[in-house]
Amino acid sequence: MVSFRDAEENAVWIRIAWGTQYRKPNQYKPVYVVYYSQTPYAFTSSCPLRSNIPLLGQALTVASNHHKIVKMDLRSRYLDSLKAIVFKQYNQTFETYNSTTPLQEKSLELDIHMDSRIIHENRIEKERVQRVTQETFGDYSQPRLEFAQYKLETKFKSDFNGDILAERKEPLRCLIKFSSPHLLEALKSLAPAGIADAPLSPLLTCIPNKGMNYFKIKDK
Amino acid sequence: PTSCGARGNLGELKDYFIGATPLQKRLESVRKQTSFVPTPPRRKIPQCSQLQEDNDPQKVAFLLHKQWTLYSLTPLYKFSYTNLKEYASLLSAFIAAEKQKGLAVEVGEDFNIKVTFSTLLGMKGTQRDPEAFLVQILSKSQLPSENREHKVLWTGWFCCIFGDSLLETVSEDFTCVPLFLANGAETNTAIVGTWFQKTFDCYFSPLAINAFNLSWMAAMWTACKMDQYMAATEFLWSVPCSPQSLDISYAIHPEDAKALWDSVHKTPGEVTQEEVDLFMDCLYSHFHRHFKIHLSATRLVRVSTSVASAHTDGKIKVSLNKSSYVIFPYCYIVFKMYGICIFHIEEAQWNANLRQ
Numbered sequence: 001m002v003s004f005r006d007a008e009e010n011a012v013w014i015r016i017a018w019g020t021q022y023r024k025p026n027q028y029k030p031v032y033v034v035y036y037s038q039t040p041y042a043f044t045s046s047c048p049l050r051s052n053i054p055l056l057g058q059a060l061t062v063a064s065n066h067h068k069i070v071k072m073d074l075r076s077r078y079l080d081s082l083k084a085i086v087f088k089q090y091n092q093t094f095e096t097y098n099s100t101t102p103l104q105e106k107s108l109e110l111d112i113h114m115d116s117r118i119i120h121e122n123r124i125e126k127e128r129v130q131r132v133t134q135e136t137f138g139d140y141s142q143p144r145l146e147f148a149q150y151k152l153e154t155k156f157k158s159d160f161n162g163d164i165l166a167e168r169k170e171p172l173r174c175l176i177k178f179s180s181p182h183l184l185e186a187l188k189s190l191a192p193a194g195i196a197d198a199p200l201s202p203l204l205t206c207i208p209n210k211g212m213n214y215f216k217i218k219d220k
Numbered sequence: 221p222t223s224c225g226a227r228g229n230l231g232e233l234k235d236y237f238i239g240a241t242p243l244q245k246r247l248e249s250v251r252k253q254t255s256f257v258p259t260p261p262r263r264k265i266p267q268c269s270q271l272q273e274d275n276d277p278q279k280v281a282f283l284l285h286k287q288w289t290l291y292s293l294t295p296l297y298k299f300s301y302t303n304l305k306e307y308a309s310l311l312s313a314f315i316a317a318e319k320q321k322g323l324a325v326e327v328g329e330d331f332n333i334k335v336t337f338s339t340l341l342g343m344k345g346t347q348r349d350p351e352a353f354l355v356q357i358l359s360k361s362q363l364p365s366e367n368r369e370h371k372v373l374w375t376g377w378f379c380c381i382f383g384d385s386l387l388e389t390v391s392e393d394f395t396c397v398p399l400f401l402a403n404g405a406e407t408n409t410a411i412v413g414t415w416f417q418k419t420f421d422c423y424f425s426p427l428a429i430n431a432f433n434l435s436w437m438a439a440m441w442t443a444c445k446m447d448q449y450m451a452a453t454e455f456l457w458s459v460p461c462s463p464q465s466l467d468i469s470y471a472i473h474p475e476d477a478k479a480l481w482d483s484v485h486k487t488p489g490e491v492t493q494e495e496v497d498l499f500m501d502c503l504y505s506h507f508h509r510h511f512k513i514h515l516s517a518t519r520l521v522r523v524s525t526s527v528a529s530a531h532t533d534g535k536i537k538v539s540l541n542k543s544s545y546v547i548f549p550y551c552y553i554v555f556k557m558y559g560i561c562i563f564h565i566e567e568a569q570w571n572a573n574l575r576q
Contacts, residue, residue, distance in 0.1 A: 150510075156480070158505055164498075165483045172480070172506060173473035175452070178466060186459070186466035193461050196513040203510060217510070 001025040010038045018052055033060065034079065040066060041086055043079060073214035081143035085208050090143045129198040133191050136198075136205050142184035148213040150176045150203065155219055171219060184208065282375065283538055288401040289409070290427040290534040293378065295394035296420035301351060304337035307419075311335045314415045315357065315408075332360040334370060340377060348387060350395050352379035357408055374404030376412055400424060401536070427534040431520035437530050438523040439496040442474075442481045451539070453477035455503070456522040457515055468518065470507060474526055 005013045014033040019025035032045040033056070042060055047053050057069040076082050084090040120126065152174040156165045165172075180186040187204050190196035199205070207213055312335040340352040354377045358370035378397035387396055402409040413424045429437075442453055454471040472480075484498045485491075504515045522531045528538045 152510065154506075154510070156502070156506055157509065158502060163483075164502055165480060168479060168483075170476070172476045174476075174506075175469075175471045176507070176511075177469040177471075179469070180464050180466040182464040183466070186461055186464040189461045189464070190459070190466075190513060195459060195461060195517045196511070199512075201510060201512040 001027075007034070010036050012037060016056070018049060031056065035060070035064065037064070039087070042069075043082055073212040075213060076145045078144040078146075081145060084143040085211050090140060090208055126192075129191050132198040133188060133200075136200060137184070137188045142182070142188065143208060145183045145207070145213055146181065147177060147179040148183060148204070148207060149178075149215070150174075151216045152176060153216075153218045178204075183213075285537070285539060286375075286403045287535055287537045288403050290429070290536060291400040291402065291413075291424045292427045293398050293400045293416075293424050294422045295390050295396045295398075296416070296422050298393055299395040299420050301339060301353070304339070304353070308335045308337045310419070311337075311355070311412065311415050315411055318411050333373065334358045334360050340379070349380045350397055352377060352397070354378075355412060357404070357412075372404075374402070374408040374412070376400060376402040376404075376409065399427075429530055429532050429534055429536075431532070434520050434523045434530060434532065435500050436491075436496055437528075438525065439481065439499050440491055441523075441525040441527040442477050442499070443485065443491060444525075444527050451524065451526045453526075454522075454524045455520060456524075457518040458521045459518045467521075468513075468515070470503070470515075472503075477525075 001017045001019070003015045005015075007013050012035045014035060015030050016033065017025035017027050017030045029048045031047045031052075033042055034044075035042040042064070044056065047056065057071075061067065061069045072086075074082060074085065081090075153171045155171045156168070158164050178187075184207065187196075187200060191198035191200055203215065203217065312333065315333060315335065334357075336354075336356045336358065338354050338356075340354050354375065356372055356376075357374040359373050360370060378400050380397045380399065390396055402412075416422060417424065438453065438455065451474065452471040453474050454469060457468045457470070459466040459468060480502055481499055484495050484502065486495065500516075507513065507515050520532070523529065526539065528536065530536045
């Protein structure tokens with residue numbers, strides 16, 4: 001059973017309840033699809049029955065007059081964030097602030113009335129980290145994602161211990177998962193906190209640009 | 221106590237303790253939650269020992285596939301292994317009384333419960349260690365028609381492994397079983413704990429496993445040779461960033477983890493501090509190469525391997541794969557003073573009885 005609702009401009013909400021020829025559609029486990037008619041994108045909620053997914057894909061393709069549907073490696077609980085990433089709307093700065101504010105005052109949070117004998121060590125490095133982080137992530141609030149997953153199949157290479165796993169031809173098979181209530185904000189705070197280098201790895205910073213949060217990485 | 225050199229000045233407190241007795245030093249380290257004995261830089265990978273012969277495989281099987289919460293326990297005053305039956309009925313009455321007070325609200329039905337105390341042979345490090353013992357709360361079915369099978373509601377066991385340094389300090393009236401492991405509802409753990417505290421004048425405190433010990437466990441469990449790996453070697457770090465928390469889970473294929481360990485491991489039969497550090501450093505550097513994040517600056521919270529898993533909150537689970545013919549009969553607890561325990565599994569042959 002399918003029902004439609006027009007939501008905000010260009011968005012159609014579709015609710016699908018699945019049944020079989022013997023059973024009535026199950027209204028308690030529907031799948032929702034949000035389709036933006038002016039764009040080639042549709043967002044679907046998780047489908048309880050995996051076997052229905054290709055059918056859903058086919059139906060959407062035909063109904064929207066496209067010829068192919070491709071699943072993106074992007075998943076989140078926040079539809080607005082997914083929209084922001086996919087439609088590249090996340091990098092708009094909504095606040096108006098004076099962008100010529102000197103960076104030092106903002107980032108180092110030093111009270112200028114403080115005792116002048118107290119200094120910030122590594123001031124230059126801290127400023128560099130702040131600047132690089134801002135260039136990478138921007139000043140806007142990040143779209144909200146809860147996790148990023150990386151399936152790595154890369155060889156082990158160590159800087160300091162050359163002979164560890166030197167003979168091993170096979171890569172290390174790793175699965176790395178980052179989870180957070182607000183992943184991109186958390187990643188943004190890592191370099192200023194000293195937990196990560198700046199610039200952060202492109203594997204992480206590319207998430208909004210590439211519109212992916214599931215990756216498979218192999219050695220080239 | 222030695223003559224007091226501390227005149228209200230904290231700086232002199234250190235001098236005061238130089239002359240203190242071993243017991244005082246231990247109490248001080250308990251209070252400060254530090255380890256009195258420096259970590260041994262190497263630990264032997266334990267081999268089959270005489271202890272295994274005393275082992276009852278049936279009894280040890282209960283250890284597997286359950287999550288245990290660890291507590292450390294001060295010595296029990298006037299505890300006797302000959303009074304186990306009496307303790308069982310006293311604890312049973314206590315639990316019943318508590319339930320009537322409405323403190324322990326478990327299942328809807330009014331179960332009759334039965335408590336058992338039994339010794340657990342072989343779960344100790346040296347012959348000097350006191351015997352481990354097991355306490356179980358079982359439910360008895362009310363209906364006479366039903367099979368009178370007892371369902372285990374809660375299990376706790378007390379043990380002492382390599383407690384030599386402890387045993388030296390306590391007098392004869394005390395029984396040292398410093399490690400307590402519980403599985404089952406927390407309300408039951410609390411009731412049993414209260415009864416023990418009242419009866420034997422002891423004190424329980426939750427045992428946290430710090431990142432240092434978790435790394436050791438991860439290395440030792442990865443070092444265990446398995447015929448079949450069922451699970452990845454997985455680490456979980458919690459990143460102290462604000463305002464949002466971040467968890468990083470890093471799972472490696474168990475064969476690759478073992479290959480890395482084998483490449484790092486140099487001394488046969490022993491695991492050294494350098495090897496553990498190097499193993500962890502390799503993992504950190506592989507991660508850093510890809511993500512530019514320093515995992516060493518974050519907090520290791522959980523390690524999990526095919527053999528066992530441990531969480532910093534003091535929770536441990538031993539997983540064994542029955543189809544693997546090299547399985548682990550034995551949980552060794554290496555005890556470090558009053559607070560810190562390392563739990564590692566020893567590789568040895570199972571008794572044929574257990575291969576089912």
